[in-house]
Amino acid sequence: MLVMEFKAVLKKPQELAINEAIRTARFVRNKVLRYWMDNRGVGKKELYRYNTQLRDEFEFVKNLNSHACQASVENVERAIKRFFDNCKKKVPGKKGYPKFKKHSRSVEYKQSGWKLSPDKKSIKFTDKKGIGKVKLKGTWDLWCFEQKLIKRVRVVQRADGYYVQFCVKIDNSEQLEATGYTIGLDVGLKDFYTDSDGYSEPNPRFYRKGEKRLKFHQRRVSRKKKGSTNRKKAINRLGRTHLKISRQREEHAKILARCVIRSNDLVAYEDLRVKNLVKNHCLAKSINDAGWYKFREWLEHFGTKFGRITVAVNPAYTSQNCSSCGEVVKKSLSTRTHVCKCGCQLDRDHNAAINILTIALGTVGHTGTYQNARGDSTSTLLGSDLVEQVGSLNRESPGISAMGSVKRRFDGIPPIVIRV
Structure with missing residues (x-):
């Protein structure tokens, strides 16, 4: 569709x-x-x-x-x-x-x-x-x-x-050539995501940037008389500002997801329960502003469209376990560097992304031999343990353009062009 x-x-x-x-x-x-x-x-x-x-x-x-x-x-x-x-x-x-x-x-x-x-x-x-x-x-x-x-x-x-x-009702699926790459993604608030290769995509924070303008329009609404025409106009201006931020977040997640899916044969990401995470009132605004679940929806949609494998991994202990030796290294949320006694020293999110990819490769098989984040060859067989993907959105809107180089591996990919 x-x-x-x-x-x-x-x-x-x-x-x-x-x-x-x-x-x-x-x-x-x-x-x-x-x-x-x-x-x-x-x-x-x-x-x-x-x-x-x-x-x-x-x-x-x-x-x-x-x-x-x-x-x-x-x-x-x-x-x-x-x-x-x-x-x-x-x-x-x-x-x-x-x-x-x-x-x-x-x-x-x-x-x-x-x-x-x-x-x-x-x-x-x-x-x-x-x-x-x-x-x-x-x-x-x-x-x-x-x-x-x-x-x-x-x-x-x-x-x-x-x-x-x-x-x-049309079939808009496309078949792409195998790239030979797999990737694990760890989403965060400091960076939008960090992949298993160590690349970090900046967090745009659209709501934070537009918050000043939103507060201005909200004050205009509160000063108008209830039921008046001027109040309805002020409410409409406030709604248009919210709509602009929502569209910015949507397009950002869509473009990133498309580039990630086209560049990798398997994409592993965290199976986060955002509904539970936003119960933390200290981080709720930042979590909603990041739009993690919207990013996941587009990953699954483009995974279905382009015939790529997407795997949702349980995020438990992915930040605590060492990606090199598997030892548990307990750390608080404020500790941003993973340091293990085996000599492994990585950024906290980079370490988690490698663990996410390792779990995905160990749980869900895939055909062929791919090069994982640590350079080890992994060859498994596509079996019945493949996690069923969430139903795709089956929708795309105009405005998707090519991202020249989201990360270093995107340089060799032809531009993404959608006729609109």
Whole structure:
């Protein structure tokens, strides 16, 4: 699957119509969820039948395309399934019981309720919500795909406007030649990550850099009268600032992950529980600013796309154990240098990255012979112990460009170019 996103050029009546469609989709979702709560044990068919009853009972629900209403029911199904799966797997903590939505920012159509123009530069929504013809602003090559390959169309509201997303059913995987390299990554706060070769990628700290501007806009919001138009404008400016920081973090993680995956046949990284780490209030802001989990998601996505092996390693004792002799060298978080009695002296994160790679090579087999971080040849066989990768995001957005040399091994790789 490939998701392509376009900026929607709208008039004020069209914005109001889209907001009404979003509210209707949220209404259907909440009503179906309430029906499931009041009638435990009902199945998929009963939920869809209740959706049909809502369309007969409420005129504003009937005005929304029937497939868009079904997409809201599917959202409830996924929430219910996720809750029961977490219960069966005995996930620690809260199991994610389905909740009502107070705010939502999207409405999703299936293969009806919309029609693309012949030049693929505009889309017309044909239901009775009155959205009408919407001009698309973007550089994706949507014209090269047949309309029957577009399985979903989603209208998304953000702080800087409205966007139209197209979910296209195509195989966008690529096969790359083997590089003969493996790598272990240890993420951190001082540096974004340190690899098993000793290279450290600087931490951009986008939130810290934009914090001064965020505080300025937050003060502007607090000074405005509640419910006033000026307060709404100030809130929108604050939201746009947050959105800019979020996009910077996303693109940074995406570009780095792509370069790392293209340069190595196997990538090992820490299986961190970021949700638990942010409970430390002293480091929560810095951890969220780093975006470790977003980086991991893109690693797994590009690993699936390019046919590379990605392995999540338990981070326990990777910083304490010596990468040379295996001896446990206890150290506090403030100790940044690993010094062992065997004579091994490395940066703390470099030592951890080597341990992560060693564990990955010892746990998950891979075909061929590769050169690991310490220069030892390792040859194992691809077996059934390969860790199942998390489902990929199956999406890319414009703006990915080549990084000339993220580290010394990237110098011999041709530039990464994506047509947008």
